[in-house]
Amino acid sequence: VTNNPEFGHAAAGHAAQHADHHQQAAADNRTLGIWIFLSGECAFFASLIGTFLALHTNTAGGPTGAQLFDLPYTGAATLVLLTSSLTAVLGTVALQRGNLRGLQAWLLVTAFLGVVFLEFEGFEFYSFWQQGLTLSRSAFGSAFYTLVGFHAMHVSFGVFWLLSLLFLTIRKGLNVDIRSRLYIAGLYWHFVDVVWVVIFTVVYLLGKVG
Amino acid sequence: MAETHERTVHGQGFYVGFGVLMLVLTLLAFFLVGRHVLGAALVVPVLLFLALVQVVMQLWLFMHLDSGRRVFSLFFLFGFAVALVVSLSVWYLVQQSA
Numbered sequence: 001v002t003n004n005p006e007f008g009h010a011a012a013g014h015a016a017q018h019a020d021h022h023q024q025a026a027a028d029n030r031t032l033g034i035w036i037f038l039s040g041e042c043a044f045f046a047s048l049i050g051t052f053l054a055l056h057t058n059t060a061g062g063p064t065g066a067q068l069f070d071l072p073y074t075g076a077a078t079l080v081l082l083t084s085s086l087t088a089v090l091g092t093v094a095l096q097r098g099n100l101r102g103l104q105a106w107l108l109v110t111a112f113l114g115v116v117f118l119e120f121e122g123f124e125f126y127s128f129w130q131q132g133l134t135l136s137r138s139a140f141g142s143a144f145y146t147l148v149g150f151h152a153m154h155v156s157f158g159v160f161w162l163l164s165l166l167f168l169t170i171r172k173g174l175n176v177d178i179r180s181r182l183y184i185a186g187l188y189w190h191f192v193d194v195v196w197v198v199i200f201t202v203v204y205l206l207g208k209v210g
Numbered sequence: 211m212a213e214t215h216e217r218t219v220h221g222q223g224f225y226v227g228f229g230v231l232m233l234v235l236t237l238l239a240f241f242l243v244g245r246h247v248l249g250a251a252l253v254v255p256v257l258l259f260l261a262l263v264q265v266v267m268q269l270w271l272f273m274h275l276d277s278g279r280r281v282f283s284l285f286f287l288f289g290f291a292v293a294l295v296v297s298l299s300v301w302y303l304v305q306q307s308a
Contacts, residue, residue, distance in 0.1 A: 039289025201261035
């Protein structure tokens with residue numbers, strides 16, 4: 001935090017306080033913005049999940065979910081993503097304690113786990129494609145790749161976001177502005193994780209049950 | 211300024227315990243399906259219940275991580291309600307037409 005009451009005379013202190021208020025207002029706007037954005041994202045994923053529920057039985061003679069899905073594999077990917085959500089929280093705890101090194105370490109671990117999850121997804125898509133499920137093979141294929149693919153795109157964007165904030169903290173350290181940026185990136189990451197909880201239940205587990 | 215910021219609600223141990231609980235619930239869901247523990251009629255509502263518990267727990271936790279104005283997170287509940295209505299009503303419509 002830039003405001004240091006022991007430093008300088010009253011005018012300088014006042015200017016610093018003013019700057020702090022300004023940054024706090026920007027941080028509040030940002031927090032409000034991310035919640036409204038995530039609210040819209042909820043509706044976005046709900047419509048994709050609804051579409052999947054409507055179309056998942058229309059396999060048009062192509063492979064079905066029950067044939068394709070490999071539960072231990074999806075389970076491993078799920079554990080990786082859930083763990084990344086936990087490491088993101090530990091990063092937030094480090095941030096609240098002003099532990100810059102800890103925060104940077106957790107950011108790096110979280111982004112790394114995100115990349116591992118994306119590798120799982122990539123190999124899974126490749127395997128399904130080899131087994132004959134393409135985007136245009138059936139309505140099930142279109143709905144599956146659109147829903148899970150959009151989720152993977154969100155994870156990719158999150159990895160990029162977390163890494164860019166990691167570089168920002170390396171260059172500039174922590175202040176009110178960077179704290180609020182880290183905070184909203186964390187919320188985004190948790191949201192993407194919550195969406196995956198719904199996807200692995202509705203798409204994979206219920207798909208396997210039939 | 212200080213009172214709206216720097217609010218550590220829980221320690222690391224709390225979050226680690228919470229995370230482990232999440233992993234256990236997830237493993238349980240995969241185990242139920244993979245080992246065919248429950249009948250087809252029972253397993254669907256149990257899975258949906260487990261997912262709902264996880265989603266609500268995660269949202270509750272992360273909405274309370276807020277470092278600023280917590281009231282903002284209420285906007286999210288609106289989107290969440292819309293999401294529930296959209297996905298469940300599409301499901302219902304499909305069930306009806308099938």
